[in-house]
Each structure stands twice: as C-alpha cells, then as structure tokens.
Amino acid sequence: MGTVGIILAGGRGERAKPITLESADYIRSKALIPFVGRRLIEWVVDACREQGIRRFYVVAQGLENRSQIMLLLGHGERYGVEVRYSRPSFDRYNVGSGAATLHNLEEWDLVEQALVLPVDSVFDFSLAELTETHRSTGAVVTVASVARTPQEVAGKYGAMRTDPRGLVSGFVEKPDLARIADLFPETRNDAEALIPTNAGMYLVDCARLRQAAREPELMRQAQQRLDWGGDLLPTLVGRGLPVATHRIARLGDLGNVEDYLITLKDVLAGDYPLMNQLMDKPNSQAGRYWIHETSLATRDEITGTTLADKIEDGSVVIGPGVRIGRHVAVGKDVHLEYTDVGDGVELRAGARLSRSSCGDAAVIGPYADISDTYVGPMVEIQSDREHPVRLEGFSALGDGVQLWPGSRLSGVSVYPRLRVPAIANLPSGTRLTSSDDILRWI
Known part of the structure; x- marks a missing residue:
C-alpha cells in the first residue's frame, strides 16, 4: 500500500499579509500564494508526485x-x-492542525501511511529515506526535522530532544x-x-494514530x-508512543514576507x-x-529593441538567479539578480531589482x-x-498598490489597492492597511 498525501491548507495566512490578500477584505489562500511562476500548492503536489504519491487529501477551511x-x-x-x-x-x-488531521483521518477512513505537510513551506527531502526511518x-509518527544553531532556534522554532535510538523524548x-x-x-x-x-x-501510520486518538483525553x-x-x-x-525524527536536507518557510x-x-x-x-x-x-x-522577443516602447538584443549588447544585465515569465517588457539599463518576474510585467529603463518578487502585470517605473x-x-x-522610488528591508506591496515618485520604504507593508503619495521615513514594521493609515504619515 503506497503513501498518500495530506495537505493542511486551511490557515488564514495572517503572518503573510499582504501577500495573502487580494483586497483588504478578501483573503487569498496560502495555497495560492505565487512562487517562482506557480502557486505554492502546485509545488507541493509536484514534489510529492515525483516521489510516488498519487493520492492527496486537502484539509481546507471556509x-x-x-x-x-x-x-x-x-480533482x-x-x-x-x-x-x-x-x-x-x-x-x-x-480547531488546530492536529485536530483537523485526526478528524479527517476518520472521515476518510485512512489506514495506510500518510505524509502530512503544510502548504506554506517548500521542502527538500527524500520520501524513501523518511519512510526507512x-x-x-516502528514509529507512529516520524517528524521531519531541520538542524539549526541555537541562535536560529531561539524564540522562533520548536526544538526536539531525542534518545540514542533516534526517538523523540521531549519537545520545547x-x-x-x-x-x-x-x-x-x-x-x-x-x-x-x-x-x-x-x-x-x-x-x-494512520491506523495506529487513529487508535491512539480514541483515548478520551485526546478526544x-x-x-x-x-x-x-x-x-x-x-x-x-x-503516553510512551514511539515518535521518531528524521533529518531532511532543507526547509523554506513562506509564512511571512521576510521568510518568503x-x-x-x-x-x-x-x-x-x-x-x-x-x-x-x-x-x-x-x-x-x-x-x-516571448519575453526575449518583446520590444520595449522606448528603444524598440528586444530583450534578447539588450542582453547581447550588455545594456540589460540578467542574473544570477532570475526568472522572467511571459511577455515581459524590459527597458534599457535594467539590472536584475535573484528576482522572480511574473507574466506581463513592465520593467522600465534603469530599474534595478534584487532578491525580490514582482507579480503579474506590475509596472516598475524608471530608475526604481x-x-x-x-x-x-x-x-x-x-x-x-x-524622484526614484526605493524599496528595501523586506517591504511588501499588495495587489494593485500605486506608489508615487519619490517614495522610500523599508520594512513597510502596504495593503492591496491603496494609492500611496511620496512618503518616506516610516518606521520598519509599519503596515498601511487603509487610506486613514496613509493620512497619519503624510
């Protein structure tokens, strides 16, 4: 009997706002967050399918x-x-990720081996090695683990103590x-x-976990x-049930703007x-x-030359670590590195982007x-x-935001569809959620 996948996709993505907002009052599922040209849940399904999982159960909410x-x-x-x-x-x-899993194991009558995973992370792991551990x-549950230094762990991650057999003896x-x-x-x-x-x-082990969950206190x-x-x-x-840990190669958290x-x-x-x-x-x-x-062949409206022409003559510098989607128009003297550019984007002359994500149909003005x-x-x-715009420090602009020339933001989040006049010197961590918030800083 093969392994099935259980995807926990019911969270509201509060930490990831404004990425998880389509408007101030309409939430985009974390599963639908764009990431390197696809949606997060697509990467999850593909990564599991490539390792032999062909049946998935999605725990949704609302x-x-x-x-x-x-x-x-x-389907x-x-x-x-x-x-x-x-x-x-x-x-x-x-009511919580554990409760959702247990209730749905019963509903789906699962008795085989299941891989339970969230939808707001990307993993580098081997299912075969995880299964061997x-x-x-003889574990009821094997926890995928990532090794981190004390400085990385402090105040951010849950840690596990293990015994010589590799079984978990405690959590903190x-x-x-x-x-x-x-x-x-x-x-x-x-x-x-x-x-x-x-x-x-x-x-x-679904059968054994379901049996354990029938204990009155856990119920x-x-x-x-x-x-x-x-x-x-x-x-x-x-309760003395065997819970093992298996170290995987890497975990990438996508639950907030900085980690994303x-x-x-x-x-x-x-x-x-x-x-x-x-x-x-x-x-x-x-x-x-x-x-x-299609982007290599797209001509910008100022010079009339294609992106392929500009890369060849050195007037546009691409890479390392750049992905450009379909029908993107790129002006002269644009520099990109470690940046994901969606479909239909316009990058105008002199714009520079690094370690950033640029969503579909965005327009990045000259010299930003x-x-x-x-x-x-x-x-x-x-x-x-x-009046160049400067954005840095893990800032985030929600869908449809408009920034006026001269804006300078560091560590600032702007909620969808707001129009922001030239503004600077906002404290890092500021969230502009409405026009009233903007007026307070003008």
Whole structure:
C-alpha cells in the first residue's frame, strides 16, 4: 500500500499579509500564494508526485480557502494525481492542525501511511529515506526535522530532544537561549552545535494514530484546540508512543514576507535540489536564469529593441538567479539578480531589482531601486530619474498598490489597492492597511 498525501491548507495566512490578500477584505489562500511562476500548492503536489504519491487529501477551511484551491487543483487530473477535499461540515472540527488531521483521518477512513505537510513551506527531502526511518523505528509518527544553531532556534522554532535510538523524548516550543543551554548542554561551549527542529512535515501510520486518538483525553483536546507541534506530538510522546525524527536536507518557510523572500532567493540560487528537478532548464547554466521566449522577443516602447538584443549588447544585465515569465517588457539599463518576474510585467529603463518578487502585470517605473521586496500583481510604481522610488528591508506591496515618485520604504507593508503619495521615513514594521493609515504619515 503506497503513501498518500495530506495537505493542511486551511490557515488564514495572517503572518503573510499582504501577500495573502487580494483586497483588504478578501483573503487569498496560502495555497495560492505565487512562487517562482506557480502557486505554492502546485509545488507541493509536484514534489510529492515525483516521489510516488498519487493520492492527496486537502484539509481546507471556509468558502474562500476551499473554492480557490478547488478552482486551481480540481480533482487532480491536470497534475496526474487524485485530489479529495475535506467536507465543509467538518470545518467546525478544524480547531488546530492536529485536530483537523485526526478528524479527517476518520472521515476518510485512512489506514495506510500518510505524509502530512503544510502548504506554506517548500521542502527538500527524500520520501524513501523518511519512510526507512519510520519503518526501522516502528514509529507512529516520524517528524521531519531541520538542524539549526541555537541562535536560529531561539524564540522562533520548536526544538526536539531525542534518545540514542533516534526517538523523540521531549519537545520545547520556541525556547530562548538560556532554555536551549539547559536542554542541550552541548551548545554551551559550541555556538554552532545543531539542534533538531520540527519542520512541520510528518510521516504517519494512520491506523495506529487513529487508535491512539480514541483515548478520551485526546478526544477532548481535539474538540477544543489541538495543534501538531504544541499539543499532539507532546501528548503522543508523553503516553510512551514511539515518535521518531528524521533529518531532511532543507526547509523554506513562506509564512511571512521576510521568510518568503529569503526562501525565494535560495530557490533561485539553486539551493533546493528537489526544486531544481521540478523547474525548467535554465536559459543559462552559468548565469542561472530563466527567460520565457516571448519575453526575449518583446520590444520595449522606448528603444524598440528586444530583450534578447539588450542582453547581447550588455545594456540589460540578467542574473544570477532570475526568472522572467511571459511577455515581459524590459527597458534599457535594467539590472536584475535573484528576482522572480511574473507574466506581463513592465520593467522600465534603469530599474534595478534584487532578491525580490514582482507579480503579474506590475509596472516598475524608471530608475526604481528595489531590493528584498515583494511587489504584488498589478502594482504600479511611478518612479522617475529625478524622484526614484526605493524599496528595501523586506517591504511588501499588495495587489494593485500605486506608489508615487519619490517614495522610500523599508520594512513597510502596504495593503492591496491603496494609492500611496511620496512618503518616506516610516518606521520598519509599519503596515498601511487603509487610506486613514496613509493620512497619519503624510
């Protein structure tokens, strides 16, 4: 009996706003976040299908979330897989990732091995190796782990203590450095010592997990609030059930703007071998860039020359780590590196983008200087030589935002469809969610 995939896609994506907003009051499912030319859930399905998973169960939540995912995936025919969805009547039971999993295991009557994974991360892992650890340890659940230093773990990741057999003996949720030193004494004299952290992906023996979940106290918890990392796994370990850990190569979190952009840069740099296999062959292996043929042939309206012409004469510099979608118009003296450019984008003369994402049909004005920034679909950046726009510091512009010339933002998020006059010196972390917010800073 093969492995099935269970995709936990019901979260609201609060941390990732404005990426997860189509408008101020309409949420885009995390599963539908654009990433390197596709939607996140498409990468998840493809990565699992390439390792032999052909049947998927999607745990959705609410009308917006469920309908958006179903419109994209359907029942899996386009992807060569079978996809089934949680019932709307089960939404009331989805009180935490663990509870949602347990209730739907019963609903779907799953007894085989299942890979449970979120939709807001990309993974580099081997299902065969994960399965081997799962079988050799006799685990009910095997937790995919990523090794991190104490500085990386502190306050951000859940850590796991293991015994000599490789079974988990305890969990600690987002410990500080002092707590890490107590739990992992080897880190006191070695700041680079690695600690296993929960990657949020689990290989599950469905029959045994369902049996364990019928214990009255766990059933009670599943009716209230039960998350995988904070509740379900510690409960299983506390009851003496075998929970193993298996180290995977890499995890890229996409749950907030900063992590999204860092993971994007790493993927474009080739640091995820599994993603490399799923992506098209680059136009240039040396420069590692991907440019759709329609964009190479597109002429900009000022010089009338194609992108291919500009790359050849050196008036446009591409790479490393650049992907350009279809029908993109690129002006003279544009420089791009580690940047994802969607379909129908206009990059006007002198624009510079690095470590950034530029959504479909966005317009980047002349001499805009953009780094470490998410630019959503249909954004218009009205920059010019005398008043260039500068964006940096993990800023994010939601769908349809308009920026006037001279704006300078660092670490600022702008919600969809807002018109922002020339503005600067906003504190990092500022969120402009409405026109009233903008007026406060003018």
